[in-house]
Ligand SMILES: NC(=O)c1ccc[n+]([C@@H]2O[C@H](COP(=O)([O-])OP(=O)(O)OC[C@H]3O[C@@H](n4cnc5c(N)ncnc54)[C@H](O)[C@@H]3O)[C@@H](O)[C@H]2O)c1
């Protein structure tokens with residue numbers, strides 16, 4: 309097993325790797341060519357935020373199974389390229405969130421209380437207290453952009469300071485089971501009400517350049533900006549203009565448009581910008597934590613496929629009221645069935661109703677994509693299936709509602725021509741409960757016949773006779789109706805029928821069409 313470590317890890321973490329594997333290559337700030345050479349036969353690559361792992365490196369590493377990022381953000385890894393190859397990308401999302409939140413508060417207080425000027429005055433022998441009046445934070449409102457691991461820690465600390473806490477995060481609505489410390493509000497409300505805005509979100513196509521001149525103009529006059537998320541969320545020249553015009557009171561930045569940031573850069577030179585060299589995670593506890601955690605995770609994956617803290621594979625939270633694993637498997641069965649019924653569809657729509665909507669449903673989406681492709685006999689994994697669907701021009705969309713279904717929780721998978729709904733009886737037993745508006749209660753397992761028929765006497769009898777003649781045992785049969793003269797049936801059979809028998813069934817009186825389905 310060959311492990312390539314591209315950035316410096318704490319000694320304890322590297323020792324763990326060396327005790328475990330015979331080939332551990334330790335590179336420090338390697339150039340791209342060196343990485344390409346060493347990763348050509350690597351099973352795992354571990355990086356911090358410095359080394360960029362791009363598509364070329366990934367595509368030239370045929371043995372690569374896992375990429376480990378000691379830290380939270382994944383901006384230096386081409387996660388899409390890794391996912392397409394089925395490579396799992398692991399990270400350490402929680403470990404440096406406290407240290408980073410604390411730094412955000414340090415920058416906030418520094419900028420609010422003019423600490424840079426105050427310490428410079430002292431060092432220069434100046435004692436002019438009147439020039440150093442700052443802002444008192446208690447009683448003011450803070451707005452947090454990105455209510456994830458860091459954002460929630462920042463919320464707790466600022467609340468303790470006595471601030472009113474607002475947050476803007478378009479993706480957390482259904483991920484909150486406990487009452488949030490912050491009030492989740494629109495971006496506009498946050499900007500107009502906050503005296504301090506703290507950026508705790510990653511760089512994404514949506515957030516890149518988000519804090520520009522137009523957005524600064526929407527912030528309150530005399531307010532503060534802190535950024536510990538990603539440097540490219542803030543347009544530095546627009547920030548300088550907002551400070552110089554007097555619109556903003558001050559700013560604190562730990563992350564920059566370009567890193568390492570040069571001394572001459574305007575934000576570094578500006579008297580009212582507090583800058584630190586990307587040290588959110590730079591406490592001894594966090595450093596040792598991210599390094600040993602990523603090494604443990606990479607070893608866990610290589611040893612027994614155990615995955616926790618993955619960027620491209622949502623980890624299922626088993627400590628929730630809802631049996632999420634059960635719903636993932638149910639969603640997979642629905643996807644497999646629609647794939648067998650409607651293989652040429654151009655879209656897959658996953659709808660989640662009930663308490664399940666509050667869970668992270670990324671794993672359900674991955675499973676739907678995977679089972680849809682596997683049913684079409686295409687190789688796919690939970691990691692790469694959504695990308696493979698995308699390459700084939702098949703869209704996958706997700707809808708959520710916390711009510712509106714007859715069941716406590718319900719999953720629907722729809723295509724161009726079919727809509728299937730399912731639930732878990734007693735939160736345990738998978739059932740298909742609706743097929744194109746026909747109500748049913750079928751058990752999706754093994755080999756099944758699914759047919760539509762005109763609702764006339766004798767249909768079930770003639771099917772039973774035919775299957776009996778072919779020595780095929782019926783294990784279970786469920787009928788479905790929707791209030792017109794058509795019906796459906798789902799029949800669990802002990803052995804598969806051959807193509808000729810399937811034809812014979814289709815030709816039986818009053819049968820409209822019949823499919824044989826396989827559930828794994
Ligand atoms: N300064 C540092 O040293 C340091 C240390 C750790 C992490 N980070 C960076 O901080 C960022 C956040 O880390 P985290 O661990 O809290 O991640 P996280 O994934 O737990 O939280 C990020 C949050 O941002 C939200 N978000 C995404 N797009 C958004 C948008 N358009 N508007 C508002 N919110 C949006 C997400 O929904 C998520 O809740 C990452 O970019 C990470 O690299 C910096």
Ligand SMILES: O=C(O)[C@H](O)COP(=O)(O)O
Nearest residue numbers: 356357378379380381589
């Ligand atoms: O996302 C992160 O974890 C931060 O950007 C810090 O990264 P680093 O400490 O590994 O540079």
